[in-house]
Amino acid sequence: MAGTDDSIDVSEIGELTPPERTLMGPGPSDVNPRVLRAMSTPLVGHLDPSFVEIMDEVQELLRYTFRTDNRWTIPVSGTGSAAMEAAIGNVVEPGDTMLVPTNGYFGSRMASMARRAGGEVAEVDAPWGEPLDPDDVNDALAEHQPDVFGFVHAETSTGVLQPDVPELTAAAHDHDALVIADTVTSLGGVELRVDEWGIDVAYSGPQKCLSCPPGASPLTLSDDAMEKVLSRDEDPRSWYLDLSLLEGYWGDERAYHHTAPVTNVYAIREALRLVAEEGIEERWARHERVAGALKAGVEAMGLEMNASDEYWLPSLNAVRVPDGIDDGDVCSALLERYDLEIASGLGDLDGEIFRIGCMGHSAQPGNVIFVVTALGDVLESMGADVDPGAGVTATRRALRE
Numbered sequence: 001m002a003g004t005d006d007s008i009d010v011s012e013i014g015e016l017t018p019p020e021r022t023l024m025g026p027g028p029s030d031v032n033p034r035v036l037r038a039m040s041t042p043l044v045g046h047l048d049p050s051f052v053e054i055m056d057e058v059q060e061l062l063r064y065t066f067r068t069d070n071r072w073t074i075p076v077s078g079t080g081s082a083a084m085e086a087a088i089g090n091v092v093e094p095g096d097t098m099l100v101p102t103n104g105y106f107g108s109r110m111a112s113m114a115r116r117a118g119g120e121v122a123e124v125d126a127p128w129g130e131p132l133d134p135d136d137v138n139d140a141l142a143e144h145q146p147d148v149f150g151f152v153h154a155e156t157s158t159g160v161l162q163p164d165v166p167e168l169t170a171a172a173h174d175h176d177a178l179v180i181a182d183t184v185t186s187l188g189g190v191e192l193r194v195d196e197w198g199i200d201v202a203y204s205g206p207q208k209c210l211s212c213p214p215g216a217s218p219l220t221l222s223d224d225a226m227e228k229v230l231s232r233d234e235d236p237r238s239w240y241l242d243l244s245l246l247e248g249y250w251g252d253e254r255a256y257h258h259t260a261p262v263t264n265v266y267a268i269r270e271a272l273r274l275v276a277e278e279g280i281e282e283r284w285a286r287h288e289r290v291a292g293a294l295k296a297g298v299e300a301m302g303l304e305m306n307a308s309d310e311y312w313l314p315s316l317n318a319v320r321v322p323d324g325i326d327d328g329d330v331c332s333a334l335l336e337r338y339d340l341e342i343a344s345g346l347g348d349l350d351g352e353i354f355r356i357g358c359m360g361h362s363a364q365p366g367n368v369i370f371v372v373t374a375l376g377d378v379l380e381s382m383g384a385d386v387d388p389g390a391g392v393t394a395t396r397r398a399l400r401e
């Protein structure tokens with residue numbers, strides 16, 4: 001115990017040597033060495049002319065990745081929840097109503113943030129494991145007349161991809177509601193077209209399909225959304241995430257607001273450069289192909305996906321835990337025996353699913369063969385009714401197609 005003692009035995013703390021894991025959970029995903037190298041380059045000041053140029057480049061690359069021309073496109077300092085709170089905390093004003101989904105863990109987080117912003121919350125229901133039905137959204141819009149409608153494009157807690165996005169945004173706009181999309185697990189991994197699909201505000205995280213360490217999180221707002229933000233009667237409750245103030249730093253002025261996380265901005269710049277080099281559509285196709293091989297393998301082994309094929313989310317594969325098996329024991333065994341990270345379920349699906357990510361730099365053929373092999377081995381050793389060999393064969397064959 002050092003505490004207020006005037007000596008500390010630093011040899012007991014030792015050099016930092018984290019284990020080398022393969023990250024196939026819900027994020028973070030493995031980081032490309034180029035991103036890690038960018039993070040070890042020298043710091044410059046957050047107002048240095050060279051950094052201002054880097055800021056411009058990051059904004060341009062973010063627009064490309066979000067598929068938007070939005071001027072208001074920035075990396076928010078903090079994790080995905082910071083970008084989420086910047087979106088909700090600025091767009092939702094006291095007394096506004098925000099319509100949120102109930103079909104996953106992150107819809108509830110949207111609701112909490114909307115309430116903290118002083119808003120009222122209305123809900124549109126769908127079971128965990130299913131997407132929102134456009135008819136239900138329409139009915140809820142008509143009933144509650146919300147100012148803002150939020151939905152989760154890629155629900156990390158259920159492995160469900162929300163289809164019909166243009167239909168949902170058109171319905172919301174018919175009712176004069178702005179649309180906020182959670183794209184934390186979709187940006188850079190599955191098809192997302194912010195402008196074409198009529199999304200007013202989208203936020204994301206860097207540590208999923210962008211394969212970048214957490215710390216600077218993408219956010220984009222349309223002119224309409226920003227007009228609402230800039231004409232608020234009351235300041236947003238967070239000073240740090242007040243977009244009208246952040247505009248001074250990320251807009252034309254480039255004036256100090258807070259010290260940008262310089263190294264994280266370097267990291268996201270390199271991660272986004274990798275996206276642009278690969279090509280966004282090619283990247284979506286890679287996720288679908290590689291995760292498709294993973295899905296083929298777990299199904300051939302005898303396991304069941306949580307989401308139906310229509311709503312399958314390539315970046316997050318939710319797989320039902322077989323009868324008699326403890327999900328936590330499986331995750332621990334994979335970590336201990338194989339240095340492989342996958343995750344258990346969250347919220348309503350706690351104990352019922354494994355969450356296997358296939359994101360960014362982790363979405364590689366070798367990794368999915370590895371996951372299917374290791375998972376089959378661990379489940380078989382625990383007495384589950386699985387056929388590991390059939391799983392690996394199906395994955396291999398799917399990768400050859």
Ligand SMILES: Cc1ncc(COP(=O)(O)O)c(C=O)c1O
Nearest residue numbers: 079080081106156182184185205
């Ligand atoms: C869909 C979704 N939204 C929001 C978040 C919050 O992001 P963070 O944990 O980076 O704050 C996550 C994180 O897993 C997520 O999956």
